[in-house]
Amino acid sequence: MAPLNHAKDGLGSIVMTTVEDFLRWGQSNSLWPLTFGLACCAIEMMSAQDSDYDMARFGSEIFRPTPRQADLMIVAGTVCKRMAPRIKTLFEQMAEPRYVIAMGACTINGGPYQYTYSVVQGVDKIIPVDVHVPGCPPTPEALLQGLIKLQQAIRSREGRPRPVPFSPAELSEVSRS
Amino acid sequence: MSAPTDLQERFPSAVLQVGALDDGLPLLCVSPEALASIAAAAKELGFDYLACITGVDYPSDDQIEVIYNLYNYHRREALVIKVRIPRGVARLPSVSGVWRAALFLERETYDLLGVHFEGHPELKRILLPEPWVGHPLRKDYDMNRQQFVSKGPQGEDIVSFDPQEGW
Numbered sequence: 466m467a468p469l470n471h472a473k474d475g476l477g478s479i480v481m482t483t484v485e486d487f488l489r490w491g492q493s494n495s496l497w498p499l500t501f502g503l504a505c506c507a508i509e510m511m512s513a514q515d516s517d518y519d520m521a522r523f524g525s526e527i528f529r530p531t532p533r534q535a536d537l538m539i540v541a542g543t544v545c546k547r548m549a550p551r552i553k554t555l556f557e558q559m560a561e562p563r564y565v566i567a568m569g570a571c572t573i574n575g576g577p578y579q580y581t582y583s584v585v586q587g588v589d590k591i592i593p594v595d596v597h598v599p600g601c602p603p604t605p606e607a608l609l610q611g612l613i614k615l616q617q618a619i620r621s622r623e624g625r626p627r628p629v630p631f632s633p634a635e636l637s638e639v640s641r642s
Numbered sequence: 643m644s645a646p647t648d649l650q651e652r653f654p655s656a657v658l659q660v661g662a663l664d665d666g667l668p669l670l671c672v673s674p675e676a677l678a679s680i681a682a683a684a685k686e687l688g689f690d691y692l693a694c695i696t697g698v699d700y701p702s703d704d705q706i707e708v709i710y711n712l713y714n715y716h717r718r719e720a721l722v723i724k725v726r727i728p729r730g731v732a733r734l735p736s737v738s739g740v741w742r743a744a745l746f747l748e749r750e751t752y753d754l755l756g757v758h759f760e761g762h763p764e765l766k767r768i769l770l771p772e773p774w775v776g777h778p779l780r781k782d783y784d785m786n787r788q789q790f791v792s793k794g795p796q797g798e799d800i801v802s803f804d805p806q807e808g809w
Contacts, residue, residue: 546791549791583778
């Protein structure tokens with residue numbers, strides 16, 4: 466989509482775009498996450514939402530208490546085996562198109578809970594994950610970076626976003642700013 | 643008189659050892675038959691708070707040790723009671739009649755170590771799903787066989803060793 470350089474000075478009052486691009490743009494800027502925290506990562510997720518980090522800047526402020534009204538699941542915390550089928554049900558109840566951010570080491574691959582009897586070794590074993598946010602726990606900046614990556618992927622023309630890997634350089638760039 | 647020696651005088655045959663843990667907490671090792679009466683006596687002495695019930699598996703001795711952490715809020719003193727029972731028939735009298743906190747703590751010890759507390763009104767698993775196979779804190783629990791949990795039509799837990807059947 467063309468940048469809205471003249472949106473406020475009245476010079477460019479016509480913006481050329483396609484319906485599809487416009488829909489993607491709207492979708493990426495109105496992601497409604499599910500109110501859903503499993504462990505300590507959820508504290509950082511709440512922090513990303515509150516006034517210090519203000520996730521609302523990216524159109525993602527409305528945490529919905531029901532999966533029917535949400536289209537983004539931030540899996541924040543250790544996924545126990547007993548919770549796994551419930552997470553799957555919640556994911557299936559969410560509105561399409563739906564996206565998943567796997568937040569933190571536990572959610573990515575089990576993290577510190579390796580070789581245990583009770584922890585799922587990565588939430589991507591049960592539901593498709595779009596963005597992995599590493600850290601134990603990730604900082605709110607890292608979660609915002611993950612959200613921005615997801616928005617970029619939605620806006621791109623490649624359809625359903627692929628999992629976007631992080632590089633350490635990108636992470637330090639975010640935490641410096 | 644301190645509480646451990648008091649209990650030792652009242653139950654001379656049941657108290658096997660009086661000592662202290664490494665961090666200084668008074669320790670009482672008792673025989674399983676007298677556990678119920680010793681627990682009641684400890685409550686009378688003012689140990690009104692059962693902080694924790696936990697257990698350790700000692701396969702080399704073929705025994706399971708169950709540990710009760712008590713606290714007396716009036717005199718601010720702690721007491722640790724240890725009981726050893728055989729692994730094969732891991733049975734102990736329930737102390738849920740003495741401290742209600744034992745209702746959940748005994749269920750947890752049953753869940754993870756397979757100790758059966760006789761007289762507990764509802765002894766079932768508390769953390770793991772009910773059809774789970776084995777007790778994970780036992781040393782002979784097979785960690786190489788992963789179990790998978792799925793949800794039945796009524797919301798009940800289904801446990802399977804087959805990852806295709808799980809989630």
